[in-house]
Amino acid sequence: MKTFVRLIIVILVLAVVLGGIFGWKYVQQQQSEAQRAQAPPSTPVETVRIQPQSWRAALTSVGSLRAINGVEVANEVPGVVSQVAFESGQRVSQGDVLIRLEDSVDRAALAALEARARLANETFQRYADLLPRNAISQSQYDEARANYQAAQADVEQQRAQLAKKTIRAPFEGVVGLRQVDLGEYLSVGTSIVDLNMLDPIHVDYSVPERQLERVAPGRAVEVRVAAYPDRLFTGETLAVAPSVNASSRTLDVRARLDNADHALRPGMFADVSTLAPETREVLTLPRTALSFNTYGDFVFQVVEDDQGQTIASRQQVTTGSVRGDEIEILDGLEAGDRVVATGLLRLRDGQPVSVTEQAQGRDSADKTRTVRDEKVEG
Structure with missing residues (x-):
């Protein structure tokens, strides 16, 4: 009898426990269904409107700056440095003396040759x-004239030799670092200093052969260098190589840039954009507003659903050229459409959103501006 009572008590306890568990699960299920029945909370997003802009197409490339005239000044004759007439980094004019070599022996030799030339001249004049009076023969007269002319030639030769002892600037420019010292003996061809003409300056770059029609003398170019990331240098193309490089299938181009403040220096690496002569109207968005993947590029367009709720609708788009942080939209959107500007990873198609703020500087659908360095994909 006692065993039966205990069994009944155990069964009742188990029933109470299981009933509590199932009851709690039922309450949780009801709460979950109630939550799912409620509308999901809206996600705050920042939006931007797609707008037309005037883009000026440009063919981008990389190049190197070089001086219009740039030489390593060296001596033609040996000698000892007797004077250094410039300072490193100094601006010089054409013909300015850079250094002088010791020339006392050459001056003495010139004086002796000039004396011989005067004597030969007097003899020639006497003959x-x-x-005319037949006091001398024609051969004697010819010999005197030849001696005088030879003496004059020796004088000119010695003067030219003496002039080489003074090294002058061959053109106007800026000298580099001095490589020689006072009293130093210089053999022929010793490097003295670099001299470069910095204003204007050239930039040499290459373009693919298929882009030949995009480059021509007189085309405007824009150049950026790492030393001045916020500065844009402008110029124009001077010449296009007449032949294509057979190994790289590229075409060499040279452009000239204004460089009055000598900010650009030979040897600098440069990003070069050769501008097209015409502009075109395009629709653009910031690159942060697009998601790029192998299945196609898309944006989240902000629209209203049938109930009037603002949602993020996934929209497939076709993109075009890129200019900095801006990208061209070829298909999928129209001017004035509003899309989510940032934070695409936290969104899904049809998700309710609340617009908290528009991206600054792009809140007008009809705003236009000129873009001058669009990248043309090769």
Whole structure:
């Protein structure tokens, strides 16, 4: 009898426990269904409107800056440095003296040759007076004239040799770092200093052969260098190589840039944009507003559903050229459409959103501006 009572008590306890568990699960299920029945909370997003802009197409490339005239000044004759007439980094004019070599021996030799030339000239003049009177023969007169001319040639040769002892600037420009010292003996061809003409300056770059029609003399170019990331240098193309490089299938182009403040230096690496002569109207968005993947590019367009609720609708788009942080939209959107500007990873198609703020500077659908360095994909 006692065993039966205990069994009944155990069964009742188990029934109470299981009933409590099932009851709690039922309450949780009801709460979950109630939550799912409620509308999901809206996600705050920042939006931007797609708008037309005037883009000026440009062919981008990389190049190197070089001086219009740039040489390593060296001596033609050996000698000891007797004077250094410039300072490193100094601006010089054409013909300015850079250094002088010791020239006392050459000056003495020139004086001796000039004396011989004067004597030969006097002899020649005397024979010229005697020839009409038949006091000398024609051969003697010719010999005196030849001696005088030879003496004059020796003088000119020595003067040229002496002039080489003074090294002058071959053109106007800026000298680099001095490589020689006072009293130093220089053999022929010793590097003295670099001299570069910095204003204007050239930039050499290459373009693919298929882009030949996009480059021509007189086209405007824009150049950026790492030393001045916020500065844009402008110029124009000067010449296009007449032949294509057979190994790289590229075409060499040279452009000239204004460089009055000498900010650009030879050897600098440059990003070069060759601008097209015409502009075109395009629709653009910030690159942050697009999601790029192998299945196609898309944006989240902000629209209203049938109930009037603001949602993020996934929209497939076709993109075009890229200019900095801006990208061209070829298909999928129209001017004035509003899309989510940032934070695409937290959104899904049809998710309710609340617009908290528009991206600054792009809140007008009809705003236009000129973009001058669009990248043309090769």
